[in-house]
Amino acid sequence: MNKLACATALGLLVILDFVSARAAEQSAPAESNVLGAPTPRIHADHSITFTLKAPDAHTVQVAGGDGLGSGPFPMTKDPDGVWSVTTPPAVPGFHYYWFVLDGVSVNDPSSETYFGYGKETSGVEVPEGGADYYALGDVAHGDVREKRYLSKTTGEWRRALVYTPPGYDKNPTVRYPVLILQHGSGEDETGWTRQGKAQFILDNLIASGKARSMIVVMDRGYATRVATPAVKFGAGSSAMDAKTAFSAFEEVIVRDLIPAIDASYRTIPDREHRAMAGLSMGGMQTLFMMPHHLDLFAYFGSFSGPIFPDLNSKQPLGNVQERPFDAKTAYEGTFADPSAFNSRVKLFWLGVGTAEPERFRTGIRGAADALKQAGVKVVYFESAGTAHEWQTWRRGLNDFVPRLFR
Amino acid sequence: MNKLACATALGLLVILDFVSARAAEQSAPAESNVLGAPTPRIHADHSITFTLKAPDAHTVQVAGGDGLGSGPFPMTKDPDGVWSVTTPPAVPGFHYYWFVLDGVSVNDPSSETYFGYGKETSGVEVPEGGADYYALGDVAHGDVREKRYLSKTTGEWRRALVYTPPGYDKNPTVRYPVLILQHGSGEDETGWTRQGKAQFILDNLIASGKARSMIVVMDRGYATRVATPAVKFGAGSSAMDAKTAFSAFEEVIVRDLIPAIDASYRTIPDREHRAMAGLSMGGMQTLFMMPHHLDLFAYFGSFSGPIFPDLNSKQPLGNVQERPFDAKTAYEGTFADPSAFNSRVKLFWLGVGTAEPERFRTGIRGAADALKQAGVKVVYFESAGTAHEWQTWRRGLNDFVPRLFR
Numbered sequence: 001m002n003k004l005a006c007a008t009a010l011g012l013l014v015i016l017d018f019v020s021a022r023a024a025e026q027s028a029p030a031e032s033n034v035l036g037a038p039t040p041r042i043h044a045d046h047s048i049t050f051t052l053k054a055p056d057a058h059t060v061q062v063a064g065g066d067g068l069g070s071g072p073f074p075m076t077k078d079p080d081g082v083w084s085v086t087t088p089p090a091v092p093g094f095h096y097y098w099f100v101l102d103g104v105s106v107n108d109p110s111s112e113t114y115f116g117y118g119k120e121t122s123g124v125e126v127p128e129g130g131a132d133y134y135a136l137g138d139v140a141h142g143d144v145r146e147k148r149y150l151s152k153t154t155g156e157w158r159r160a161l162v163y164t165p166p167g168y169d170k171n172p173t174v175r176y177p178v179l180i181l182q183h184g185s186g187e188d189e190t191g192w193t194r195q196g197k198a199q200f201i202l203d204n205l206i207a208s209g210k211a212r213s214m215i216v217v218m219d220r221g222y223a224t225r226v227a228t229p230a231v232k233f234g235a236g237s238s239a240m241d242a243k244t245a246f247s248a249f250e251e252v253i254v255r256d257l258i259p260a261i262d263a264s265y266r267t268i269p270d271r272e273h274r275a276m277a278g279l280s281m282g283g284m285q286t287l288f289m290m291p292h293h294l295d296l297f298a299y300f301g302s303f304s305g306p307i308f309p310d311l312n313s314k315q316p317l318g319n320v321q322e323r324p325f326d327a328k329t330a331y332e333g334t335f336a337d338p339s340a341f342n343s344r345v346k347l348f349w350l351g352v353g354t355a356e357p358e359r360f361r362t363g364i365r366g367a368a369d370a371l372k373q374a375g376v377k378v379v380y381f382e383s384a385g386t387a388h389e390w391q392t393w394r395r396g397l398n399d400f401v402p403r404l405f406r
Numbered sequence: 407m408n409k410l411a412c413a414t415a416l417g418l419l420v421i422l423d424f425v426s427a428r429a430a431e432q433s434a435p436a437e438s439n440v441l442g443a444p445t446p447r448i449h450a451d452h453s454i455t456f457t458l459k460a461p462d463a464h465t466v467q468v469a470g471g472d473g474l475g476s477g478p479f480p481m482t483k484d485p486d487g488v489w490s491v492t493t494p495p496a497v498p499g500f501h502y503y504w505f506v507l508d509g510v511s512v513n514d515p516s517s518e519t520y521f522g523y524g525k526e527t528s529g530v531e532v533p534e535g536g537a538d539y540y541a542l543g544d545v546a547h548g549d550v551r552e553k554r555y556l557s558k559t560t561g562e563w564r565r566a567l568v569y570t571p572p573g574y575d576k577n578p579t580v581r582y583p584v585l586i587l588q589h590g591s592g593e594d595e596t597g598w599t600r601q602g603k604a605q606f607i608l609d610n611l612i613a614s615g616k617a618r619s620m621i622v623v624m625d626r627g628y629a630t631r632v633a634t635p636a637v638k639f640g641a642g643s644s645a646m647d648a649k650t651a652f653s654a655f656e657e658v659i660v661r662d663l664i665p666a667i668d669a670s671y672r673t674i675p676d677r678e679h680r681a682m683a684g685l686s687m688g689g690m691q692t693l694f695m696m697p698h699h700l701d702l703f704a705y706f707g708s709f710s711g712p713i714f715p716d717l718n719s720k721q722p723l724g725n726v727q728e729r730p731f732d733a734k735t736a737y738e739g740t741f742a743d744p745s746a747f748n749s750r751v752k753l754f755w756l757g758v759g760t761a762e763p764e765r766f767r768t769g770i771r772g773a774a775d776a777l778k779q780a781g782v783k784v785v786y787f788e789s790a791g792t793a794h795e796w797q798t799w800r801r802g803l804n805d806f807v808p809r810l811f812r
Binding site for chain 1: 460464515547
């Protein structure tokens with residue numbers, strides 16, 4: 001090797017060192033980690049390094065939500081008994097994950113936990129470059145309140161989370177419109193603020209003047225009537241089963257929650273100033289309620305909520321979405337008279353991620369198309385490249401909220 | 407066996423069956439379980455059954471807080487791969503716990519998680535017969551708010567939890583006194599409401615007229631100044647180290663938190679209407695702050711907070727508590743003039759559980775005795791039979807709060 005080649009090679013090594021140092025600099029612990037935990041660690045390309053100390057384990061994998069990639073990813077053990085893996089680049093947003101430790105799904109002690117899959121689950125936040133609409137920004141912030149209210153329907157003191165906007169406490173005569181915003185199956189009332197960062201989305205939209213100040217109410221979407229066995233729905237359930245399962249929660253909203261909120265906060269207690277929306281199961285609940293409650297709400301949103309052409313169907317849920325959507329009969333005839341619907345309903349909003357399973361995409365897009373064709377005003381929103389996950393719903397909320405109460 | 411013996415034996419079996427059926431009836435899933443999870447299951451004698459499905463595991467144990475007993479408790483596997491154990495009767499109250507699965511500490515997927523030990527940890531709530539002061543009772547409930555505020559000290563938007571009492575929103579001209587209430591080491595701002603049920607203790611005390619309506623502020627007791635490395639304290643640290651570690655948080659409280667709370671809520675912003683208290687590390691922080699902030703607070707409480715005779719000591723923390731407590735010099739001379747202290751400080755409250763480690767008990771009781779002997783007015787509170795755990799602090803809060811702002 002001559003001197004020039006040597007110098008070039010040396011220069012290359014220096015550059016490579018520099019690149020590698022920069023890559024190391026650009027990686028950072030996920031913001032979803034507990035205080036001081038170095039992993040999960042997000043790299044510049046959104047690959048993620050996970051670690052778990054388990055000297056005596058035989059196999060450890062990491063698995064999680066769709067946006068993490070096509071795992072589970074096998075981990076390998078170092079001489080200190082620390083298992084690790086760096087996954088392929090992940091989709092931006094929030095992903096549930098867990099370790100599979102000798103066959104048992106367990107949380108990562110380095111991660112905060114988030115209620116999903118019917119239990120507390122680890123989660124990893126992958127930043128999205130340029131997306132600051134859900135950041136904890138340098139703007140005025142509303143409060144998120146735990147509100148206890150007595151439910152006659154369930155016979156319990158229930159907990160709802162209530163976002164009151166910036167200025168709520170300073171302006172004791174101002175009254176606000178209300179959005180009821182529901183989580184998905186296996187999640188709870190904490191989902192929209194913890195995983196979804198809904199309060200920061202609202203703060204930022206309000207600060208920039210893009211949305212009206214409003215109160216947002218997030219309740220636990222499960223309810224069982226007093227002295228009545230719980231009705232479950234899941235794999236094998238029909239639309240009819242879901243309707244039955246949701247009916248107690250519908251009663252909670254109408255009979256208990258709305259009166260409690262109107263009595264506790266400075267709301268504008270009429271349909272023109274009340275919206276109902278939800279994600280996945282919460283979207284189903286919104287659309288299932290809509291036919292009976294146009295007197296209560298003038299704005300509706302369904303975020304990745306599966307569409308059911310016939311609420312009285314007794315066929316398992318998986319099948320019904322492939323049946324054609326008939327705007328005349330769907331949702332108990334709510335859309336049968338499009339001009340009546342359009343004048344009564346100020347916003348009907350449907351959204352889905354382009355990386356969601358086909359049954360979601362075709363069902364939701366198909367319904368939106370059929371309704372438009374029938375003359376129903378629909379806002380149809382697509383989130384590019386995101387799955388049945390929170391990034392889809394954050395983007396959806398950011399589109400939905402500015403359209404409310406205008 | 408003659409007929410009589412047979413009948414007697416049969417009767418006994420029937421009685422035993424009856425007893426066993428009653429015991430089964432009297433057992434119930436812990437209220438700290440996630441929705442619908444059958445275990446942990448609390449029996450009438452407060453023994454607890456834990457289960458975990460882990461067919462391929464080699465050993466599984468359950469371990470946890472002092473009140474659980476002298477574990478870890480080995481679990482045994484049934485043919486379906488479900489490991490289980492029923493522990494000896496536990497002390498009433500909230501106990502952190504975890505499974506040790508082939509050597510790795512993991513959460514129980516059946517339990518809610520609670521921030522403790524610097525991470526999300528499973529917890530089990532064991533009821534205390536006759537103790538309804540921390541129950542979610544049929545009384546008016548305050549809200550617990552997530553409040554974001556900008557800290558100049560740390561350069562971040564921090565989160566505090568703020569309890570506003572029943573009626574706060576209905577009475578927009580009424581102003582309230584403020585209690586700042588801090589968690590222990592390894593816990594965070596959620597501890598007092600999630601593990602401690604402080605909001606229900608306040609609701610019940612206010613409803614019964616035993617306490618004044620007040621605002622309670624719970625902040626995260628960790629802080630690092632802008633562009634400064636974090637200062638840690640722990641095993642081997644001295645009182646001086648702790649003082650240094652706590653000083654950034656002290657600055658947050660004085661410079662950022664109190665002004666933000668006074669600007670956001672209807673407080674009575676003077677020392678006669680402001681109290682500071684905390685448990686364990688939070689009690690240390692309260693007592694470490696006290697000498698410099700008698701201008702800000704007139705009420706102080708330390709719940710199981712280790713006592714330090716000399717804040718400038720460079721000896722490891724474990725040793726200093728065995729040194730004599732001198733009322734003249736302790737806490738930078740705060741108590742040196744007992745009558746001046748007594749006229750300025752409306753309440754000085756120290757509490758400890760009788761089942762706490764001896765270093766806590768002797769340190770706290772010794773300080774209370776020495777102060778009383780010196781003529782300082784001290785309320786000394788003991789919780790019978792409870793350890794360095796939340797039941798001690800719930801009982802303490804229930805004693806402390808009625809004494810405030812009188």
